[in-house]
Amino acid sequence: MGYVMSRLEIDSEDCETEETSSSEVDWSQKPDGRMNYLDHEVVQLTKLGSKPHERLSQVVPRRRESSVSPVKMLAGRESNYTGRGRFASADCCHVLSRYLPVSPRIVDQLGTSAYVSQFSADGSLFVAGFQGSQIKIYNVDNGWTVQKNIHARSFRWTITDTSLSPDQRFLVYASMSPVIHIVNAGSAETESLANVTEIHEGLDFSADDDVGYSFGIFSVKFSTDGRELVAGSNDDSIYVYDLQANKLSLRISAHSSDVNTVCFADESGHLIYSGSDDNFCKVWDRRCLNAKGKPAGILVGHLEGITFIDSRGDGRYFISNGKDQSTKLWDIRKMTDNASCNLVDRKYEWDYRYMDYPTQARGSKHPSDQSVATYIGHSVLRTLIRCYISPSYSTGQRYIYTGSNDSCVYIYDLVTGYQVARLAYHASTVRDCSWHPTYPMLVSSSWDGSIVKWEFPGDVQAPKPSDMN
Numbered sequence: 001m002g003y004v005m006s007r008l009e010i011d012s013e014d015c016e017t018e019e020t021s022s023s024e025v026d027w028s029q030k031p032d033g034r035m036n037y038l039d040h041e042v043v044q045l046t047k048l049g050s051k052p053h054e055r056l057s058q059v060v061p062r063r064r065e066s067s068v069s070p071v072k073m074l075a076g077r078e079s080n081y082t083g084r085g086r087f088a089s090a091d092c093c094h095v096l097s098r099y100l101p102v103s104p105r106i107v108d109q110l111g112t113s114a115y116v117s118q119f120s121a122d123g124s125l126f127v128a129g130f131q132g133s134q135i136k137i138y139n140v141d142n143g144w145t146v147q148k149n150i151h152a153r154s155f156r157w158t159i160t161d162t163s164l165s166p167d168q169r170f171l172v173y174a175s176m177s178p179v180i181h182i183v184n185a186g187s188a189e190t191e192s193l194a195n196v197t198e199i200h201e202g203l204d205f206s207a208d209d210d211v212g213y214s215f216g217i218f219s220v221k222f223s224t225d226g227r228e229l230v231a232g233s234n235d236d237s238i239y240v241y242d243l244q245a246n247k248l249s250l251r252i253s254a255h256s257s258d259v260n261t262v263c264f265a266d267e268s269g270h271l272i273y274s275g276s277d278d279n280f281c282k283v284w285d286r287r288c289l290n291a292k293g294k295p296a297g298i299l300v301g302h303l304e305g306i307t308f309i310d311s312r313g314d315g316r317y318f319i320s321n322g323k324d325q326s327t328k329l330w331d332i333r334k335m336t337d338n339a340s341c342n343l344v345d346r347k348y349e350w351d352y353r354y355m356d357y358p359t360q361a362r363g364s365k366h367p368s369d370q371s372v373a374t375y376i377g378h379s380v381l382r383t384l385i386r387c388y389i390s391p392s393y394s395t396g397q398r399y400i401y402t403g404s405n406d407s408c409v410y411i412y413d414l415v416t417g418y419q420v421a422r423l424a425y426h427a428s429t430v431r432d433c434s435w436h437p438t439y440p441m442l443v444s445s446s447w448d449g450s451i452v453k454w455e456f457p458g459d460v461q462a463p464k465p466s467d468m469n
Contacts, residue, residue, distance in 0.1 A: 040372055042317055042331065043415050050093040050396025070095045093396035100411065101435070101442040103457030104425040106450055107144050108136065114445035115383075116162050117432045125168060125185075126434070126443060128451050129159035135173055137185055140436075144453075146190065153181055153194030154202065160218050165226045172229060176216030178206040180231065180241075205231060205239045205248055218260045218384065219308075224267040232259030238274055238284065252289065254282060260384050261308045265332075266315035271296070275306025275320050279344075283332050297335025301328055301369035303344060303361065304352070307384040312397060317372075319400055321387040323352045323380050324361070327402055328371035329414070335370065352381050375412045377419050378404035383431050383447075389414070391437045401442065403430035409444050409454070425452055 052068050087095075108128070116129030119140075125147065126138040133155040137148035148171075152159060156176040164171050164185065171185040181200040183192055194200040205217065215235035222229060228249070229241040238259055240250035255276035265271035265283070272284040285296040304323035311318045319329050344366060348358045357379075378385075387402035390411075399420065401411045409423040409430055426446035433444040442454040 040331070042329070042372060046396065046398055046415055048396075049090055049392060050097055050398040052091050052094040068094065070098070089393075090396060093392075093394060093398070096440055097390075097395045097398050099440040099456040100421050101440050101454040101456060102421050102423055103455050104423070104452050105455070107138065107443065107453050108451045110134070110449045112449055113158070113428075113431075113447040114449060114451060115158055115160065115431050117434050117443050117445035117451065118162065118164065119434045119436055119443070120164050120168050121166060121437065122168075123437045123439065125164065127162050127164055127171065128445055129162045129173065130449070131158040133159070135159060135162060135171070137171065148183075148185055148187075148192055149190060150183055150192040150200075151194055153200045154179055156216065160216065161220045163220050163222045163229070165222050166224060167226060170226075172203070172220055172222070174217040174220045174231065176234075178215050178217065178233070179204050180217060180220055180229065203229070203241055203243075203246075205233070205241060207248065207251060218258065219262050221263050223264055223269045225269070228269065230262050230264060230272055232262035232274060232276075234258040236276070238262055238272065240272075240286075250286070250289070252284065252293075254284070254295070255280065257305070260306055261320075263309055263311050263318075265311050265318070266313055268315070271315055271332075273309050273311060273318050275309045277305035279303065279305060279322075281306060281309065281318075281320055281330060283335055294337075297332060297337060299330050299332070299335045299370050301330075301366045301371040301374075302326070303346075303364055303366055307380055308386040310386075310388045312389055313392070319387055319389060321380055321385055321402060323357075324364075325357050325376060325378070325380050327375040327378070327387045327400055327412070329373040329375075329400070330370070331372050334372075354382075357381065373414075373417060375400055375417055377412075377422075378402050378408070378410040379406045381405040382429050385429070386432045388433070388435065390435050393438050394436075394440065401433060401435060403433050403444065405429045407446065407448075409433050409442065423454055426450060 110130055112130050112132035114130050118127045124141050126140050129135045133152040135150040136146055138144045139147040154177055160174050162173045169186045170182055172180050172182045174180045179202040181202055183200050189198055192198045215233045217231050217233050219232040220229055227244055231239045236255045238252040238254045242249040254274050255278045257277035259274055259276050261275045263273050265273055270286050274282045279302045281299040282295040283297045302322035302324050307321045309318055309320045319327055321327050350358050382405050385403045389397050390399035399411050400414050404410055407426040407428055411421040413420050426448050428447035430444050430446045435442045440456050444452050
């Protein structure tokens with residue numbers, strides 16, 4: 001058990017010092033780490049979301065600090081340095097982003113591998129899915145009590161994914177089957193045994209002409225309005241299901257291999273991102289699919305299959321985890337309409353499910369890499385390990401975090417590429433993890449069967465955003 005504190009971690013005990021701690025990242029410095037410093041629009045967007053007001057960073061005369069202590073920011077607020085008399089959202093994010101969740105505590109322990117861990121949009125609920133056909137919904141605000149204990153129906157191999165509706169009334173779960181099941185998450189019944197204590201309605205994603213054809217679903221997500229589901233499957237396809245009409249509305253033959261991950265790009269629902277074992281990330285615009293039947297664009301750069309994609313939510317940027325042991329940041333404005341000329345032949349035999357990544361492949365780079373940045377240090381082996389951008393409300397989307405086969409959670413600074421924390425506690429692969437949307441808390445799920453909550457350590461309690469103003 002242990003953890004590594006962040007470079008952005010905690011202020012020096014001497015809050016009056018005029019020197020910036022050597023452990024703090026300077027936004028203007030060019031780091032000497034693995035990743036080149038970003039000269040890109042996303043840098044400015046991240047700064048706008050998580051950098052303190054200019055006048056608050058000049059609390060100390062003669063110099064401007066890139067990382068300002070909470071004490072100095074509070075002093076600046078009380079002196080009304082900004083002229084607003086309060087903190088802006090970026091000021092709050094700057095304070096909260098210093099309280100990284102690095103101290104572990106077990107929430108639950110089961111005798112089967114944990115595959116999925118997700119907070120609800122407001123952070124009041126937490127969903128965990130396990131290989132043994134079990135899904136638990138915890139009430140975070142009520143001391144992590146089990147609000148719903150779901151026993152899956154028509155279960156095949158494992159719970160591959162779950163998704164909670166935006167209004168938190170329904171939960172869908174997928175396994176290696178073309179049927180996704182939907183459960184009433186808001187009912188009073190705690191024990192939800194499929195079609196015994198509650199109905200788990202099946203949503204059939206196979207087309208009418210696919211009688212006897214079976215496939216598995218790796219990824220499923222609700223749309224922002226809760227009216228649709230998007231799913232990726234091992235038959236190389238993307239599916240969209242209309243919940244109001246209760247029927248499959250779209251099937252796209254999207255890739256040349258398994259579609260491991262899909263998500264909506266933003267609230268509009270027009271754009272869909274997908275990642276596949278064919279090594280490509282693709283962007284799909286539903287407004288012109290009927291006319292072209294082709295992706296709006298393709299993004300190349302990974303040398304191995306894509307395990308997960310997470311959108312920044314702005315319809316422009318997203319990140320992906322790849323079996324080439326890297327996370328990449330993408331700007332869809334750099335996409336191309338043809339990837340055939342960018343195929344890279346693998347010169348080694350390798351299967352990520354039971355083999356280590358080849359030594360000769362480490363350090364390799366795609367000759368036509370279109371990604372904005374690459375983050376390395378974690379291990380993407382054995383399973384479809386997931387990565388995310390940290391929450392906007394509490395961190396200004398300043399960090400990228402990911403599970404890892406080496407039993408840890410890794411947190412990177414999006415701009416500098418620094419590994420700012422490595423969370424070590426689990427005894428096996430960490431497949432999924434989720435950062436609370438408004439509070440410095442992260443929860444990880446591991447193949448050791450444990451659900452672990454990470455919070456800010458010590459006796460000092462991290463502030464809540466609602467308390468700062």
